[in-house]
Amino acid sequence: MASLTKADVVAFVSSTDLERSRRFFDEVLGLSIVEMTPFACVARGGNATIRITAVERFVPQPFTVLGWTVDDIADTIAELTGLGVRFLRYDGMDQSIDGVWTSPSGAKIAWFPDPDGNVLSLTEFVR
Incomplete structure (x- = not known):
């Protein structure tokens, strides 16, 4: 059986406007943006990765x-x-x-x- 006890966590949240979310998570919350694509904005904070995923409706x-x-x-x-x-x-x-x-x-x-x-x-x- 695989163990995830030492694996880092990736959290997911949805966004209808990735640029607006990038500004919020970066400029307001102070997280590091490590990747920005048309599909997602990826931020790092502490020991977690947050993948802000583009959605059409939410x-x-x-x-x-x-x-x-x-x-x-x-x-x-x-x-x-x-x-x-x-x-x-x-x-x-x-x-x-x-x-x-x-x-x-x-x-x-x-x-x-x-x-x-x-x-x-x-x-x-x-x-």
């Missing part, structure tokens, strides 16, 4: 499709908000003014959309 899912762990969620939110990112609020969830929800484990989580409406997240785990 309906965003209402749940998180991609996320990052951060050391300081408040600082990361402030930085991204300064770059024009808006954080999402959800009815029935006790979120701070900045949109942070504290999970039962104590992890702090916030959500934001990419330009196509993919729900992305930040998580600060309890140390």
Whole structure:
């Protein structure tokens, strides 16, 4: 049986406008763009590859499709908000003014959309 325990992860998100997505993932989120073709924009962040795939039509899912762990969620939110990112609020969830929800484990989580409406997240785990 093949083992993937040491294999790097490739995540996929969809986009109807690759250039707009390239600008967002590069200039706003600060990821390295390693390839740009008419079919996909490939970004690297941490130990993961994100393949932003061109699609003609797209309906965003209402749940998180991609996320990052951060050391300081408040600082990361402030930085991204300064770059024009808006954080999402959800009815029935006790979120701070900045949109942070504290999970039962104590992890702090916030959500934001990419330009196509993919729900992305930040998580600060309890140390």
